[in-house]
Amino acid sequence: MDIKQLRALLTIAETGSVTKAATLLHLVQPAVSRQLRLLEEDVGTALFARGRYGMELTESGQIFVEYARRALAELDRARSELQPAGGVAGVVTIGLLPSTCDLLAGVLVSNVARDYPAVRLRISMGYTGNLQNWLELGEVDAALLYDPKPSPTMQVQPLLEERLWIVGRPEAGFQADVPVDLKQVAGESMILPNAPHGIRSLVEQACASAGIELSIAAETNAMSVQKGLVVSGLGLTILPSIAIVDDVARGILSAAPLSDANLLRKIVLALPNSRRIPVAVRCVVELLVSQMSDAIKLGKWTTARWLADEPAPPEAKISHLKG
Template sequence: MDLKQLRALVTVVEAGSVTRAARLLRLVQPAVTRQIRALEEELGVVLFERTRTGMQPTDAGEALAERARRALAELDRARAELTPPAGEVTGIVTVGLLESTVDLLAEPLVAELTRDHPGVELRLQTGYSGHLQRWLDDGDLDLSLLYNLRSSPSLNVTPLLRERLWVAAPPGAALHADRPVPFAGLTARRLILPTDGHGLRTLINGGAHQAGVSLNSAISTNSMAMQKRLARAGHGWTILPSVGLAEEVAAGLLCAAPLCEPEVLWTVVLATSRTGRVPRAVATVARVLTRLIRMTVAQSRWPLVEVEPALSAR
């Protein structure tokens, strides 16, 4: 198999048809079809089912496409690193941002890299911590912010800060940052919480168990944005880390207070893979991201956090 065949495979999977893939690859349709057939003949498997609605990858096709994406991404990365202009940091860096940090960090990160390191091609992925860690382990991310990961045999983990969980509600609830709310004070409230199995939900359930209370999970969702939207609309109170609420509280869309009795903290860490060398572009993006986090804490835009030594020393 060659690179042209792998690009054809990935493009057909993503485009859903040979016709659309040919347009994206700037090839004639028969050429793309020949490349797919050559792969199938070499491997002795069927990669696609031809249907009325387009090309549906088989299990074998999906498996090969997943590996082909990674191989092509590594080659693109090598090409960018090996042919840099003199003195310029270049390369492709894929960064994982926790959903709760996107509003605070994504735009400043893009702006600083565009200004100071234009040779870095940034690819941003967002998600919950468990998803990001899996993508990092699989090699789909170069570095990522994660929650509550102390150590890992496959990852280098640098703790940055610890933040409290907050309860948030519409402005009329008159919650205040200097008046923490005990878990026992939530028992009569309809709550909008993450779904079971999510790391945040596990922390919330643990806090409630310590307090000896049961919480009324009226609505569960796997979307932080949905939690906040439903809380703003008055469908219940919600619980999130402080950084996930900072923008809405500053805009007066929600009011919030830290939870107490017990106080629940979770740690934000920066994680990179232990395998292989760290490319210069990845190290550069890690430094920029860490500096941005330190700056947001210093400016009180990431409220009520405890800074770890690794962050304060940078």
Template sequence: MDLKQLKALVTVAEVGSVTRAAELLHLVQPAVTRQIRAMETELGVTLFERTRNGMQLTEAGAIMAERARRALRELARATAEIQPQRGEVAGQVTVGLLESTIDTLAEPLVTAVKANHPHIELRMLTGYSGHLQRWLDDGDLDVTLLYNLTDTPSVNVAPLLTEQLWAVAPPEAGLRADEPIALAEVAEQSLVMPAPGHALRALIDGAAARNDILFDVSVQTNSLALQKQFVLGGHGWTILPGAGIVADVSAGLLSAAPLCEPEIRRSVVLGMPRTGRLPAAAEVVAQELVRQVRTAVQTGRWPSARWKDHAGTER
């Protein structure tokens, strides 16, 4: 098994076509087919099912493709680190962002990294904290934002900020940033909520239980975008971090107010792998991510956020 075979496997898996994979790899189609068949012969399993809709990974193929991607990514990273261009920090870095922070952080982070470190290839994944932590543990992320997490055997955690949760409603509800709303008052509305098992749902349910508050839940979803869409569709109010609704409120699509009685806050942290050496490119991107988070807090682009210093004290 060689690198050409691994590249052929991953490329066919991604595009679902030997013909298209051959174009991307600058090979003739029979060459790609031979590489796939050689792998199947060596492994003694079928990696793809040839269907009317293209090449579909088998269960064994999916496992092999996942491992091949990681191997190729590590090799590309190592090559970039030992052969930097003109002394610049170089390499491939995969960053995880919480879904609620995309609008606030994604574009500024990419812009800053590209301007200051043009030889870093940035990959960005988004998801909920539980997914991001699992991807970090699996080696699919170099650095990520997480929330309500302390150090684990596999993850080093650096506190960044705490942020308040907000009630979110249609514009006609007239919620205002300068007029906090009690959780009990929010509970009088039908609610669109994160699905059970989601860390944000656990945080909200815990606050409600401690205050003997019951919710009338109309819809549950694991998507922040869908939470907002269902609110716009008239299915109820919802509860979200402030960073996730800034653009919608500014555009007049939603109205929102910080929660009180009780105030519910979550802690956002920077997570990095505890084991192994963090590549120089990943260190640079981690520093830039922290810088962008702090700037968002200081400029008010991250509503109701309080920055934490190295001792964990809110500022």
């Protein structure tokens, strides 16, 4: 078993085709087929079956692909530790929340290209549960999470806190300077993320404390669908302001901050405890944190309060960031 065989396996799994995999790997098709055959002989089982839509992973193949992906990710991290004389280099994968991607992704890519041209940046988008799982599995190097449950596998640093907003169509008449109490919308149809999404948990806790029962019209873990259903007039939703600032500016939606004291979400930076943090990861993380702080100072991240400069409990401090 060697790296070429593992790369062939993952590329076939991603494309569903030996021919397409060969093109991406810059190899002839028989060479890729041979690498797969040798790998299957080595592990003693078939990893693919030819299905209706091309090469489909067998149950054994699905298991093996997970380990192969992690193995190659670890090798990429090892290479990034061996810094070339030219400066910081390596592959860095950052996990971002859907509500933060539009504001952060483009600027982060530009800043990394400017400051660390030898760093190859990857951005993975997901909700807190997915991102935390990817972080623990080694599929992302650092991630922004909604205030997650404590875990021995990761270290966190609180970065910011922001109020949640009630969101509806323009005719709902919500205004940024007129806060709304959750009780005022208790009788409305609501479109919310599936449990146990972070915002859903906050809303449910606030409703339980206030003795409110919301009417859930639909549940979805796709933020674009969540907003689309509101635009279609199927209900109201609850989101952080950063997720809807452009929609409100274009007149597609109206929104107002919720006045309930416990409807605040906290975003933290999470790094793994189980492995070294390469120099390239530390550098990209520092750019990301600085960028988020600047977004608040410049008024681009409305209603957010910066927390990272406040004293953090010892277990939340990230010593790796400085060395």
